[in-house]
Amino acid sequence: MGINRRRFLKNTAITGIAASAFPLSTLAAENSGVRPAPLMPVPHYVETNGINMAVYEKGQGPAIVFCHGWPELAFSWRSQIDAVAAAGFRAIAPDQRGFGLTGGPDDPLQYDMQIFCDDLAGLLDAKGIDKAVFCGHDWGGAVVWAMARLHPDRCSGIIGLNTAAGRPAGLPPAQRSEPSAIVMTPNYYVATFMQPGRAEAVLEADVRHTFDFILSRGGIWDKQAFAQMPEDSAERQMNLLEMIQREDPPGDPFMSEQVMSYFTETYQATGFSKGLNWYRAAPRMGQIMANAAARIEVPSLYIGAENDVILPPSSADGMEDFISDLEKYTVLDSGHWTQQEQPDEVNRVIVEWLKRKIA
Numbered sequence: 001m002g003i004n005r006r007r008f009l010k011n012t013a014i015t016g017i018a019a020s021a022f023p024l025s026t027l028a029a030e031n032s033g034v035r036p037a038p039l040m041p042v043p044h045y046v047e048t049n050g051i052n053m054a055v056y057e058k059g060q061g062p063a064i065v066f067c068h069g070w071p072e073l074a075f076s077w078r079s080q081i082d083a084v085a086a087a088g089f090r091a092i093a094p095d096q097r098g099f100g101l102t103g104g105p106d107d108p109l110q111y112d113m114q115i116f117c118d119d120l121a122g123l124l125d126a127k128g129i130d131k132a133v134f135c136g137h138d139w140g141g142a143v144v145w146a147m148a149r150l151h152p153d154r155c156s157g158i159i160g161l162n163t164a165a166g167r168p169a170g171l172p173p174a175q176r177s178e179p180s181a182i183v184m185t186p187n188y189y190v191a192t193f194m195q196p197g198r199a200e201a202v203l204e205a206d207v208r209h210t211f212d213f214i215l216s217r218g219g220i221w222d223k224q225a226f227a228q229m230p231e232d233s234a235e236r237q238m239n240l241l242e243m244i245q246r247e248d249p250p251g252d253p254f255m256s257e258q259v260m261s262y263f264t265e266t267y268q269a270t271g272f273s274k275g276l277n278w279y280r281a282a283p284r285m286g287q288i289m290a291n292a293a294a295r296i297e298v299p300s301l302y303i304g305a306e307n308d309v310i311l312p313p314s315s316a317d318g319m320e321d322f323i324s325d326l327e328k329y330t331v332l333d334s335g336h337w338t339q340q341e342q343p344d345e346v347n348r349v350i351v352e353w354l355k356r357k358i359a
Contacts, residue, residue: 033269037073039078048122065120132156136160140163141311148165210267218250
C-alpha cells in the first residue's frame, strides 16, 4: 500500500492582568490536561457569568476581543493578536465556553447565544472595559454579530470573519447573488452534530486525523472543484463525519506541526462534547434574538473568503438592510480557516479598518 500523504505530512512536519484574574498557577486545576497555547501571551483567568474564562491578552489601547469558532481555540488568533497589539490596540482572545483551558458545564442548555454574549459582557466587566470591538470567526462570528444586538452598549465595532450577520426577523429574505452549492440532506454536518455521542465517536477516534482533515485547504475548500463533485457525494452534502472516517479524506493540511500538535493534544484532553453543545443549543437562537435590537448601529466589517462553501461571501448579501455602517472585503484563495490560512491579508484589512473607524 502506498504512503498516505496525510500521515506523511503529519510525521514530517507581557500581558495585563485584571484585578479579578486568577494567577497562572491555577490553570492546571481549571481544565486538567490542557496546557497554555504556544506562540501566545501568557494566559490568565477572569470570572464571568458563572465560569472561569481563560484569556490571552497583549497590547494597550482600544480593546479588540477575538472570538474563535468550532473546533478552534483562542490559539486560532495567534497571528492577529501580535499584529493588532503592534498597531496600538489591546488584543484580547478568550478560550470561549466549552473550549480549551476554559471548559464549561456538561449541560447543553448552558450553551446558547444569550449565554455566550453574557460571557463576553462579563469579560469586559472583569477588566473594567466599557466597550470593545468584537471580532469573530465561524461560530465566534455569529456571537459577535449577536453582541451588537443583545449588548449594543458594550460594542464599539464588529468584525465578522467568514460569518455573516443573521438577518433580523421581520425583514424580507435577502436576494442572494449566488446559490449555495451544498446539497442539503439529513447527512449535513450540523444535523449529525445534534445527536449526542454520534459526532464524538467519530471525531475522537483519532483526533490528529480529525484535525488533519478539518483544518485543511483544498478539497471541500475549493469552490470550483466542489461544484463539480456529484450531488450524492459526502462532499456536496457536507457530510463531515463520513469524510473524516476515510483513510485519506479530501484536502491538505497547511499549518505547522507545532500548531497541529497543540490542537490535537488539547482536544485529546477535553474531548469534543462541550464544543458540540454550541450546535445542540442552536435551535434556541431564534427565540433569543426575537427581542433583540433590529439594527446594528456600530461600524461593522465583513470579511469573506473566496473558497468557503459553507459561509460564502454571498451569505453577506443584504446585510446593508440592517447595518448602518458596513464594509465588505473578500480574501481570495482562502477556504474556511481564513485568519490562519491568509494571516497577513486578514491582519492588513483588520488593522486598516480599525485605524479608520476605531482609533
